[in-house]
Amino acid sequence: MxxxxxxxxxxxxxxxxxxxxxxxxxxxxxxxxxxxxxxxxxxxxxxxxxxxxxxxxxxxxxxxxxxxxxxxxxxxxxxxxxxxxxxxxxxxxxxxxxxxxxxxxxxxxxxxxxGGSFDFLMELVEPATGSITVHQGETATYTVRITLAPGQSGGRVYLHAQISGTPFGWDVGSVCLCQSNPQVDVDVEVPTESLAPDTYQIQITGQDYPGDHSHSVRGYLVVQPPPPEFRFTVDLTLGETTPTQGELVPCAVTVTRTSAGGEGTVRLTLNIFYDGHTYKTIQLSPVSLNDDNPSETIVYTLNTSEMLPREYTLQAVGECTINGVLVRVSSPERTMEVQPPPPPFDFRLVLNPQRVEVYSGSSVDVLVVASWVSGSPREVQLSLQGYPAEVDWSFNQTVGTPTATSNFTALLTLNIGQIEGTYQLQVVATSGTTRKTANLTLTVMLPPSNFVYQISIEPPSKTIPRGETAIFTIKVSLISGDPEEVQLEISGLPSGVDYELEPTYGTPQAGSDFVSTLSIITSEKAKPGTYNITVTAVPERAEQKTVSIELTIKETAPIPFLIIGFTAIGASVIAILVLITKFLAGKT
Structure with a gap:
């Protein structure tokens, strides 16, 4: 390569x-x-x-x-x-x-x-009736279909149109026919400016280039006198002449035919001026007027949100081409003064009361008041946030409109479940993008206890030597009301004394007391004397109750003991046993 x-x-x-x-x-x-x-x-x-x-x-x-x-x-x-x-x-x-x-x-x-010598077919497809009626000066259009004859290769067909009884004839043009393009539709336009009102025959002839094959189709043309010259008026009506900025103003433009006849399409614009300057030109939808529709009104909604507060002049203009001449008709000028917007809507949200204390299982009502502050009154919607799951709530009405003369007042009802504690709830009021909140402190307490009981101890007093254990039986009995769990607590024990309590808590029922065994254990370090030991019953919600035990600790009685002495003399062991017995408190 x-x-x-x-x-x-x-x-x-x-x-x-x-x-x-x-x-x-x-x-x-x-x-x-x-x-x-x-x-x-x-x-x-x-x-x-x-x-x-x-x-x-x-x-x-x-x-x-x-x-x-x-x-x-x-x-x-x-x-x-x-x-x-x-x-x-x-x-x-x-x-x-x-x-x-x-x-x-x-x-x-x-x-x-x-040029190829070939045969073809011609037919008039539009109008289907073969006849067209127009006013003088309008154009009539005939559609001719030219089709390659069977067995022909094709070539170019030249078309010529002639108006019978007149010298008016003209070449329309040519079309190509072949196996890949065997059929062509041709529009033949017939001008009528030079034709007097009458009925004419239109002949459209086609022939191949050598002129060996020629075919014609005929149609009829009815030329009527031109219609009366079209005339119209334009009027403008404003739905509001002193709108507030941001307000929508309907602008009604009415176009009316004033001529005895004729028809035309009027193109409309709405022009807005201030201080001799053009503020905006707005294209409106055109309207077509005729015998069936001699007058028509269209309404354009003007948004004044972007218009500065000032005086404006508005005028509607209609344009229509009549006999080749552009005719422009204006409405009377209308004045509109855009007013400054009012202050934005504002309101105040107040709760009464702002703090509530309630027992679990009950309900409470809170008054919610939304009062107007400024601006055009608007709808306010209420909701609640921050509430625990155990609280069901409802407003007697969630939507209202505060005005300068009337507050929007709603009642908030809280249904409290089985909870306890303090919660911060928030009432929310919204209106559009404006949002107000008011805090509500909810304190939920358990309801007062109806538990009535008594506590007793057996024996109420006991005397034991130092180092021994005293056993007591504590009994808690239900008198009336709903049973509550009771916790037992021991206090007042002197130094060197401990206790065991079994069980430490229980729930007395009707016909079944809560019984616990108290063991007070003294050590050798305990000081002899008489002591008051307190047993306290601590229910879940009811008041506490106490009972006292009088415990006397005495000196410990000595036990017999042996002194064994050993003397070793040589291989002999002499054991001297001395037994000393001492009696205390009548004991041996």
Whole structure:
């Protein structure tokens, strides 16, 4: 392979020398790469009316075409001749381009475009009745359908229109028919400016270029006198002449036909001025006036939110083209003075009371008052936040409007579940983007206890020697009310004395007392004497009760003991046993 640019030999293989207008001319292009380089290029067919190709028309055969080194390739292309003129010779050549730069080209060959003799069919499809009625000066349009006759190859059909009884005739143009495009609809416009009111026959003739085949269709044209000249008036009515900034103002524009007849479409604008300057021009929907609709009103809603407080002048303008002349009609000027906006709506939110104390299981009412402060009154909506799950709440009304003369008052009802504690609730009132809150302190207490009981102890007093244990029985009995759990507490123990209590808590029931065993344990360090020990009953909610025990601790009685002495004399052991017995308190 070579690193040089590709070298191409381009040849038109047996190019056609003649083609029938509107039928394809088929070309075969042979390209051989002789430079030893793979070639990529855009292949085009150039058609010119002169052999020097000073001007030409490009037809793309293939973009990014490829031919391998030292290889040949054939390209086929059907040239559309519908834009070429009969009985005229054209020059055709194939050119390979790299972008816009030609790489090589074929020799140019001539192509003679001739008219083809072929047959076709014609029919008038619009109007279906074949007759059109217009006013003088208007244009009538007929639609003719031209179809390639069976078995024909095709060609170009030239059309001509003629108004019978008049010298008016004109060439309509031409159409191409072929196997790929066998049918064409053509609109033929007939002007009536030069025709007197009467009935005319319109003949539309088509023929092939040689003139071997010719066909015609006929229609009728009824020209009526021109309608009366259309005249109209425009009026403007404002729904509000002193709106507050931000208010919507309806602007009614009424267009009325004032001529005895005629019809027209009026294009409308609404112009707004201040101090001689144009503030805004607004395009409105057009209105069509005729015998069935001699007057029409359209309403435009003007938003004054972006208009500064000042005086404005408004005027509606209607435009209509009448007999080729633009006619402009204006409404009377209307004055509108935009007022400054009122202060924004504001209100105050108050609770009565702001603190409530309530027992669990009950309910409480709080008065909520929203009072107007300023601005145009607006609707206020209430809600509650921060409440515990055990609290159900409701407003007797959640929406209301406070005014300068009347407050919006609602009653908030709180139904309290089985909870206890203090909670911070928040009543929220919203109106648009305005939000007010009021804090409510809710304290929930357990209801008073109805638990009535008594506590007793057996024995009420006891005397024990130091180092021994005294046993007491504590009994808690239900007298009336709802049972509560009772916790027992011991106090007043002297130094060197401890206790055991089993159990420490329990719940007395009707017919079943709560019984606990108290063991008071004295040690050798306990000081003899008489002590009052207090047993306290601590219910869940009822009042505490106490009972006292009188405990006397006496000196400990000594126990017998042995003193054994050992004397060793030689291998003999003499044991002397001394037994000392001492009696205390009548004991041996």
């Amino acid at each position: 070579s690193d040089s640019a590709p070298s191409l030999n381009i040849t038109l293989v047996n190019p056609p020398s003649q083609a029938v207008a509107c039928l394809p001319a088929n070309y075969t292009i042979n390209i051989t790469e002789v430079g030893g380089v793979n070639a990529t290029f855009d292949l085009k067919l150039l058609v010119s009316e002169s052999p020097d190709f000073a001007t030409y028309t490009e037809y793309v055969v293939e973009e990014n075409a490829n031919v391998s080194a030292y290889q040949s390739r054939l390209f086929n292309y059907s040239l559309d001749t519908s834009s070429l003129t009969e009985e005229k010779t054209y020059w055709v050549k194939a050119v390979a381009f790299n972008g816009t730069i030609p790489l090589n080209e074929s020799s140019a060959c001539q192509l003679l475009v001739v």
